[in-house]
Amino acid sequence: MRNDNKKNVIVGIFVFIGIAILVAGVLTLGGQQKxxxxxxxxxxxxxxxxxxxxxxxxxxxxxxxxxxxxxxxxxxxxxxxxxxxxxxxxxxxxxxxxxxxxxxxxxxxxxxxxxxxxxxxxxxxxxxxxxxxxxLDTEQMMVTLQENNQNLVSITNDLKTLTGKIAAGEGIIGSTLMDTTIAESFKTMLLNFESSSRTANQMLVELNRFSKELNKEGNLIHDLTTDDALYVGLKETMASFQSTAGQLERMTESLNAITEKLQQSDNTAGLLLNDEETAATMKSLVNKLDESATSLNAGLDALEYTWPFRRGFKRKAKAEEAASPK
Structure with missing residues (x-):
């Protein structure tokens, strides 16, 4: 009897545990499935x-x-x-x-x-x-990835071919990379560039020193930029120059007006300079005056030998001979 009770208790315990597990499973699945x-x-x-x-x-x-x-x-x-x-x-x-x-x-x-x-x-x-x-469709993604892989393989092959040609010295890039002459030229160019950079730096130093010298007191540039009196004097000088330039401009305008007048024939100077007939008349008059002067000189020379003036010319010649040093 006691053994039967013991078995019933054990069976009850297992049944209880099974029910608890079942309820817990139901609650867990129900919680997961909301x-x-x-x-x-x-x-x-x-x-x-x-x-x-x-x-x-x-x-x-x-x-x-x-x-x-x-x-x-x-x-x-x-x-x-x-x-x-x-x-x-x-x-x-x-x-x-x-x-x-x-x-x-x-x-x-x-x-x-x-x-x-x-x-x-x-x-x-x-x-x-x-x-x-x-x-996104997974199959489409796989197809796209496969195409990309094939493209990548093709690109890799092309790069392999290209690098092989470059290593062999083919093409412009290959010859540039593999040709020692070009390398030496490039090296020389870099050296020249370095030398030019040093020269430029030296020029900048000299320019900096020159600018500092210009800013020293007593220097013309320093005085021009800092001395107010010198600035006022320079300003007045520039104003005077401007006034003189205005006068020169007015004088130039007057000379231009005179030149225009000289180019016209309605005045004496313009008539003398521009009218051909007047010029021919003046030329004829000058020629006649030249001829008259020549005739007058000849007459004066002949006057020396005429009877009334002969004695006077002799007396003059003696006086000049006595006054001349011996």
């Missing part, structure tokens, strides 16, 4: 769910807020997703939010990700259908 949390239902329509299954999680801003309740066909070839979302999170999700399909990790289970939304749109309500955005 079965015991107050929720609302949202919908989204996709062209392709990419292996999404009921029970998969729904995430918003990196936080799990629900799960996929049901997957139904919709329209001709689309799929409608029903999601259970925790009611306490609905104030953060807007009616213009979007839903997309992603993966829990690189190769993990498929999940629904909610994102976006603006404060201008209202808060979601039970039964709302969200806008969707198709995720």
């Amino acid at each position: 079965k015991f949390v107050k929720s609302i239902r949202l919908k989204a329509v996709f062209d392709d769910v990419a292996g999404l299954q009921p029970g998969n999680n729904v995430w918003f801003s990196g936080v799990k807020i629900g799960n996929v309740r049901r997957i139904n066909f919709y329209g001709d070839s689309q799929v409608e997703i029903e999601m259970n979302i925790e009611s306490k999170t609905k104030e953060f999700i807007r009616k213009d939010s979007k839903a997309t399909i992603s993966s829990d990790g690189l190769i993990g289970n498929k999940i629904i990700v909610l994102y976006g939304g603006t404060s201008a749109a209202g808060v979601i309500e039970d039964g709302d259908r969200l806008m969707t955005e198709m995720p």
Whole structure:
């Protein structure tokens, strides 16, 4: 009898432990599936769910807020997703939010990700259908990666060929890199550039020294820039020069007017300079005066030998001979 009671106690303990484990499992699974949390239902329509299954999680801003309740066909070839979302999170999700399909990790289970939304749109309500955005197709990504790999291999082969030609000294770059003459010329050019830099630095030092000398007291440049009296005198001199320049300009204008008058024939000087007939008359008059002077000189020479003036000229000749030194 006592053994039977002992067995019953042991069986009862195991039954109790089994029930506790069952209840704990139910509560755990229910917590993971949000079965015991107050929720609302949202919908989204996709062209392709990419292996999404009921029970998969729904995430918003990196936080799990629900799960996929049901997957139904919709329209001709689309799929409608029903999601259970925790009611306490609905104030953060807007009616213009979007839903997309992603993966829990690189190769993990498929999940629904909610994102976006603006404060201008209202808060979601039970039964709302969200806008969707198709995720990147993994197969397309693999095809693109394969094409990129092939392109990379082709680029690598081209680079290998190019570097081989450069190493062989082919082409402009190859000859530039491999030709020692060009290298020596480039080295010489760098040396010349270094020498020019030193010369330029020396010139800058000399210019700096020269500028310091110019700024010393007693120097003309220093006096011109600092002496107020010298500045006033220079200003007055410049004003005098300006006045003289004005007078010269007026004199030039007067000379130009006189020149213009001389080029005209309505005045005596202009008539003498520009009229050919007047010039010919003046030339004839000068010739006649020259001839008259020649005749007068001849007459005066002949006058010396005439009887009334002969004695006077003899007396003059004797006086000049007596006055001349012997």
